[in-house]
Amino acid sequence: MPVKRVDKTPMPERDAVLRSHDFGEVNEGYGIAHAQFEAERCLRCQDPICIDGCPVRVPIPDFVHKVASGDMRGAAEVLRSSNPLPAVCGRVCPQEVQCEEQCSVGIRFKPVAIGYLERFVADWEMAQPPIDVTVKLDRAEKVAIIGSGPAGLVCAGELARLGYPVTIFEALHAPGGVLRYGIPEFRLPKDVLDWEIDQLRKLGVEIVCNVIIGKTITMDELMGEMGFSAVFIGTGAGLPSFMGIPGENLNGVYSANEFLTRVNLMRANDFPNADTPVMVGRRVAVIGAGNTAMDTVRTALRVGAEQGMIVYRRSDQEMTARVEEHHHAIEEGVEFHWLTNPIEVLGDEDGWVSGLKCVRMELGEPDASGRARPVPIEGSEFVMPVDNVVLSIGNKPNPLLLQTTKGLESNKWGCLVVHDGSSETSREHVFAGGDAVTGAATVILAAGAGKTAAQEIHEDLRS
Ligand SMILES: Cc1cc2nc3c(=O)[nH]c(=O)nc-3n(C[C@H](O)[C@H](O)[C@H](O)COP(=O)(O)OP(=O)(O)OC[C@H]3O[C@@H](n4cnc5c(N)ncnc54)[C@H](O)[C@@H]3O)c2cc1C
Numbered sequence: 317m318p319v320k321r322v323d324k325t326p327m328p329e330r331d332a333v334l335r336s337h338d339f340g341e342v343n344e345g346y347g348i349a350h351a352q353f354e355a356e357r358c359l360r361c362q363d364p365i366c367i368d369g370c371p372v373r374v375p376i377p378d379f380v381h382k383v384a385s386g387d388m389r390g391a392a393e394v395l396r397s398s399n400p401l402p403a404v405c406g407r408v409c410p411q412e413v414q415c416e417e418q419c420s421v422g423i424r425f426k427p428v429a430i431g432y433l434e435r436f437v438a439d440w441e442m443a444q445p446p447i448d449v450t451v452k453l454d455r456a457e458k459v460a461i462i463g464s465g466p467a468g469l470v471c472a473g474e475l476a477r478l479g480y481p482v483t484i485f486e487a488l489h490a491p492g493g494v495l496r497y498g499i500p501e502f503r504l505p506k507d508v509l510d511w512e513i514d515q516l517r518k519l520g521v522e523i524v525c526n527v528i529i530g531k532t533i534t535m536d537e538l539m540g541e542m543g544f545s546a547v548f549i550g551t552g553a554g555l556p557s558f559m560g561i562p563g564e565n566l567n568g569v570y571s572a573n574e575f576l577t578r579v580n581l582m583r584a585n586d587f588p589n590a591d592t593p594v595m596v597g598r599r600v601a602v603i604g605a606g607n608t609a610m611d612t613v614r615t616a617l618r619v620g621a622e623q624g625m626i627v628y629r630r631s632d633q634e635m636t637a638r639v640e641e642h643h644h645a646i647e648e649g650v651e652f653h654w655l656t657n658p659i660e661v662l663g664d665e666d667g668w669v670s671g672l673k674c675v676r677m678e679l680g681e682p683d684a685s686g687r688a689r690p691v692p693i694e695g696s697e698f699v700m701p702v703d704n705v706v707l708s709i710g711n712k713p714n715p716l717l718l719q720t721t722k723g724l725e726s727n728k729w730g731c732l733v734v735h736d737g738s739s740e741t742s743r744e745h746v747f748a749g750g751d752a753v754t755g756a757a758t759v760i761l762a763a764g765a766g767k768t769a770a771q772e773i774h775e776d777l778r779s
């Protein structure tokens with residue numbers, strides 16, 4: 317079948333000036349005509365290498381072909397058979413470095429917009445009248461899931477479908493993990509997440525919030541008097557790293573996790589109607605250049621900052637944020653200070669941030685990560701006047717569960733150790749997956765780990 321169009325069908329987007337003042341979704345999604353037009357660009361390759369680029373091996377040409385032929389229900393069934401969170405992944409997965417990077421059409425033209433099509437199908441499914449998804453939870457063994465991020469949610473759904481009574485314990489007051497408290501509404505509307513969580517509740521999964529396993533309830537209690545036969549740990553990597561530079565304890569310095577949680581979970585953008593404020597001045601500098609940093613700086617603009625700045629010690633070539641996020645941030649007026657390394661946060665006499673002292677960098681030889689090592693340029697120090705500094709330089713797993721639970725092995729980065737190629741931890745009947753094992757990674761990898769773990773828990777309980 318010949319390629320009908322050279323260019324990817326563009327995603328309709330809201331105007332950058334209007335959207336940078338509210339939390340409405342930036343991408344508006346394809347209509348049916350867009351979707352079918354785009355789906356027809358797929359060649360249905362004999363060797364569909366796009367599938368190799370997908371961490372959960374979605375049968376991409378099958379669902380894309382069903383879109384082209386107008387069989388949306390069929391497309392939704394194919395998608396869900398391998399990806400339990402398509403509406404989320406269609407919005408936040410880095411397709412440009414996964415399936416779309418492999419797509420054969422991309423050799424000569426722009427690749428098929430697999431991610432946009434995934435989102436279209438998932439949104440179509442959400443708009444249909446609800447279907448009965450109830451299953452019989454008639455197995456004797458109960459399973460506990462710790463953490464309600466993508467790893468925990470997917471693991472719970474798969475186990476419920478296998479007939480196990482499942483309870484998710486979540487430390488925060490609402491489920492979803494980073495999908496709720498980290499990724500802002502303008503990229504992932506909360507009603508999309510709520511719909512996915514509702515499907516789990518309809519399956520019979522119980523979700524108990526405001527419970528910290530390791531503190532409110534111990535692992536021994538879960539597996540002892542509470543009678544859970546197996547446990548899945550999906551506690552993520554929510555502990556922020558700091559730079560250790562002078563001035564980090566001044567008023568007006570946040571970690572990106574705290575900043576985003578205040579807005580996304582505690583609704584600080586609606587203060588004083590909501591209880592929690594976020595103190596944002598005129599000029600906000602965000603340190604780092606990953607997805608979290610882009611989400612933070614764009615959120616800062618939406619909660620009142622006039623100037624949002626990314627400060628990063630390497631260049632745009634080494635940033636880890638998605639291309640789309642970077643592009644949207646540029647459109648919304650974010651300033652980028654590449655090759656700039658903060659060395660001190662400066663404060664005024666009342667203890668509030670007044671500036672960020674930085675040094676200019678140049679790129680040297682590649683370091684252990686394979687990326688060019690940034691080297692300070694002597695005598696190039698300067699001060700940026702800023703009112704807030706937000707650190708977005710990485711996260712580690714929270715050590716609480718490890719500190720309070722016997723028999724769980726961790727590595728030097730604080731990640732849970734699992735047996736080679738499986739999700740089994742060093743403690744019997746305890747499994748783990750997602751960021752708690754890999755360190756900060758991606759939604760689809762966490763979801764995939766939850767799915768694999770569910771199968772392994774099933775085998776463990778059956779043996
Ligand atoms: C701001 C931000 C933007 C991101 N953007 C993207 C993106 O665009 N695309 C992408 O693919 N990935 C993105 N990521 C990464 C992605 O969100 C994570 O890799 C993914 O959410 C990890 O899933 P998880 O289930 O392992 O953990 P999490 O989502 O972190 O969920 C863990 C849950 O466990 C709970 N918990 C922790 N300890 C306990 C305990 N002791 N008891 C009970 N509950 C506990 C936590 O409260 C949390 O709700 C982003 C991350 C951040 C922070």
Ligand code: SF4
Nearest residue numbers: 358359361366419420
């Ligand atoms: S590689 Fe591209 S063209 Fe080929 S099947 Fe996959 S999406 Fe279609």
